[in-house]
Amino acid sequence: MRLPRPNLPRPKLPKPGFPADHPPGPTRPSFWRSPLRGPWLTSILGSALAPLILVCAFTGFLSQAAYNPALGNNSLLPGGGLGVDLYFFSWPTSPSFLYALTQGVHVTSGLLAIPILLAKLWSVMPKLFEWPPIRSIAHALERASLALLVGGSIFVFFTGLLNIQVFYPWPFRFLPAHYYGAFVFMAAFLLHIGLKIPVARRTFREQGVLRPLRADLEHTEPEPYVEGHVAPLEPDRPTISRRAMLATVGAASLGAGFIAASQSIGGPLRSLGLLAPRSTQLNDGPNGFQINKTLAKVNLTRDDIGPNWRLVLQGGEERILSREELLAMPQHTYDLPIACVEGWSTTQSWTGVRLRDLATLAGAPGASQVLVESLQKGGALREVTLSSGQIADERSLLALRVNGVDLSPDHGYPARVIVPAAPGVHQTKWVGAMKFEAA
Structure with a gap:
C-alpha cells in the first residue's frame, strides 16, 4: 500500500539576475548627498562642454587630413587607415598659418574642455552606479553606450594631455590610438547629445537657464529627488553655491586654455604658459626657437652633416x-x-x-x-x-x-x-x- 506524500511547501529558488537590495556603498541613492547635483547642473555643464568637444574633434580630424595621408607613406595609421583615414582633399598651402591655427584651436579647446568634463562626470557619478546595473536589453545598451562615452572621453583627453607634455607611458603608438579612440568617443557623444537635448530643454524650461545662478550659498536648494536621476535622495547642507562651483570650474578651464593659447599665439604670451613644454626659448640667437627633435635624438653626428654632405x-x-x-x-x-x-x-x-x-x-x-x-x-x-x-x-x-x-x-x-x-x-x-x- 502506497502512503500519500506529505504536502510540503516547495523551497523558493532565487530568481536569476541581480538582488533587489542595493549592496552597501555607491549603489545606494543615500550614498550621494551633494545638494548641487541635479538635471540643471548637468545640463548647464553639458551645454558648455558640447561646443568645445565638437570644435576639438573637427580640428583634430582636420589635423589628420593635413598629413595628406593618401600620398606615399604619409599615413601614420596601421594598414593605411583601414578604410577610415579621413582624406577628402589635398591639404592647401594658404593661408600659411592654417595648420598652426587648426592645431592651436584643437589643443586649446581640448584643454578648455578638461575641467568642464571632470565637473560633468562628477555631476552624473550616481548614474554610473545604478542598481541593478542591467534591467533589460534596452537598459544594457544604454549602459554600454554610457561606458563608451565615459571611457572614451577619459582615454582621448588623457592621451591628448600627455602628448602635449611629450610623455608616453604606454606601449602603443599615440596617434593611431588617439585617432581611433576619437571615433569611438564621438559616436557615443553624438548619441548622448541626441538623447539628452530633450532633457536639457525641459530642465531649462522648468528652472530657467540662469535662474539657479542667482542663489547665493544661503539660498542654494537641492533639486527634487527623482528615482533614476542624479539629484540626491538625502542631501547634505550646501557648502558652496552652484554659481561658485561653476565659477571655479570656469576659472580652471580658462587657465588651462590660456596655457595652450600662449604657446600657439607666441610672442610675449609664450613665457606666461608656465606648464607648456615649449614655453621658453633655448637662447636669444636667431636659432633660439622651439625644437622637437635634436641631432643627437635621431642618432646623427656632426660628421653626417659636415662638408661631405650632398x-x-x-x-x-x-x-x-x-x-x-x-x-x-x-x-x-x-x-x-x-x-x-x-x-x-x-x-x-x-x-x-x-x-x-x-x-x-x-x-x-x-x-x-x-x-x-x-x-x-x-x-x-x-x-x-x-x-x-x-x-x-x-x-x-x-x-x-x-x-x-x-x-x-x-x-x-x-x-x-x-x-x-x-x-x-x-x-x-x-x-x-x-x-x-x-x-
Whole structure:
C-alpha cells in the first residue's frame, strides 16, 4: 500500500539576475548627498562642454587630413587607415598659418574642455552606479553606450594631455590610438547629445537657464529627488553655491586654455604658459626657437652633416648638389610659421631654394609629388611625400638659413624643408634626398 506524500511547501529558488537590495556603498541613492547635483547642473555643464568637444574633434580630424595621408607613406595609421583615414582633399598651402591655427584651436579647446568634463562626470557619478546595473536589453545598451562615452572621453583627453607634455607611458603608438579612440568617443557623444537635448530643454524650461545662478550659498536648494536621476535622495547642507562651483570650474578651464593659447599665439604670451613644454626659448640667437627633435635624438653626428654632405635630386635625371651649390642658386626669403601637433607654433624668416626650382633642376618641372628623405636612420617620419600644390607654391623652400644665419644642427642644418601650412613633422630636417615624380 502506497502512503500519500506529505504536502510540503516547495523551497523558493532565487530568481536569476541581480538582488533587489542595493549592496552597501555607491549603489545606494543615500550614498550621494551633494545638494548641487541635479538635471540643471548637468545640463548647464553639458551645454558648455558640447561646443568645445565638437570644435576639438573637427580640428583634430582636420589635423589628420593635413598629413595628406593618401600620398606615399604619409599615413601614420596601421594598414593605411583601414578604410577610415579621413582624406577628402589635398591639404592647401594658404593661408600659411592654417595648420598652426587648426592645431592651436584643437589643443586649446581640448584643454578648455578638461575641467568642464571632470565637473560633468562628477555631476552624473550616481548614474554610473545604478542598481541593478542591467534591467533589460534596452537598459544594457544604454549602459554600454554610457561606458563608451565615459571611457572614451577619459582615454582621448588623457592621451591628448600627455602628448602635449611629450610623455608616453604606454606601449602603443599615440596617434593611431588617439585617432581611433576619437571615433569611438564621438559616436557615443553624438548619441548622448541626441538623447539628452530633450532633457536639457525641459530642465531649462522648468528652472530657467540662469535662474539657479542667482542663489547665493544661503539660498542654494537641492533639486527634487527623482528615482533614476542624479539629484540626491538625502542631501547634505550646501557648502558652496552652484554659481561658485561653476565659477571655479570656469576659472580652471580658462587657465588651462590660456596655457595652450600662449604657446600657439607666441610672442610675449609664450613665457606666461608656465606648464607648456615649449614655453621658453633655448637662447636669444636667431636659432633660439622651439625644437622637437635634436641631432643627437635621431642618432646623427656632426660628421653626417659636415662638408661631405650632398643632396641627391632624382626626377627625369639625377643631380647631386653640395650646400655651396645650393647657396649659389636663387635664394628666396619668407616669414613662415612652423607648428607642431603639441599645439605650439612659431614664425621665423626662412631663406632657401624653391622646391619647384629643384624639381625643374631634377628634370621634373611641375612635379606631381616629391618624396623627401631625411638623413635620420629611422622613425615613422624619416620620409614624407609632398603634393604638387606644395611643390608649386613659391613659398615652399629647401631652407638653408633662418633669420639671416645658417640653420643650427638641431634645426636641420645643412638643409630642411619649409612648406606653408604643413604640419611640423612634414618640415623635414637634415634632408638627404628628394625624389620628384613627373606630372
